[in-house]
Amino acid sequence: MELSVGEVAQRAGVNPSAIRFYEAKGLITSHRNSGNQRRFDRSVLRRVSFILVAQRVGLSLGEIAAALETLPHGEAAPTKADWQRLSEAWRPRLELQIEILRRLKDNLDGCIGCGCLSLDSCALYNPDDELAELGSGAVKLDPLKDD
Template sequence: MSDHHALPHPGQELSVGEVAERSGVPVSALHFYEREGLIQSRRTPGNQRRFRREVLRRLSFIRIAQRVGIPLAEIRSALDSLPDGRTPTRADWARLSEQWRTELDDRIHRLQQLRDDFTGCIGCGCLSIDRCGLVNPHDRLGEDGPGPRRLVG
């Protein structure tokens, strides 16, 4: 009895359906990632996509980075920085995640500030920053121009 979930023998390529099943990434997303240059396949004489097994680890890298909020353009740039288009190693992930850590820390800070300011502004019920004597007396922030002023950029 064969196990259809077992990984193929070394060197064997995977169809797009097999990659989708094993990675949990929908076929439509695989096509999108390929169009965006994040993954690569080759075409068979019958014009079917075939992926190397390493694409599974590459997809994990992409999905984890996306989950923490790294934009696809930055993910692509990081993958393009790897020699010979190789699949990211643990060392690659450690280096890249350290680079992204500062950006993520900044994003967390902005979200916390947004959460705290949002609660404060909406809590009074006025929904008008220019009439808020607590947060913005005399509309001081309006003098700086339009848009939200308390959020750091």
């Protein structure tokens, strides 16, 4: 059974424009029927689910495309084994994102009520005061300084 772009969108819970966008980016493919209407194989639903979950994890469309390219069966949907392999590879990335957000939250606590927005001392811009040893002022914005 084949699906129209609207049916895919409805089943996936996204707008049809998202399905057309994924196709334009080469993440999913369709073919044209005799009436020149776009038609998708049912397996596209699992592929779209994969894309939506990967986006939620924070992967860019380029990273998602690269992950889909590793599938041994080309255009087909990721199997359970594919999903386990790819999602396991994302675990360190998620843990890093969680750590970055935790630090950001801790630093934000120091900013609330401060308002200095100082490029050399704001905890959000300069966590752990890493730039202090490079001098005063906006050292990161000085084009003559080596990075």
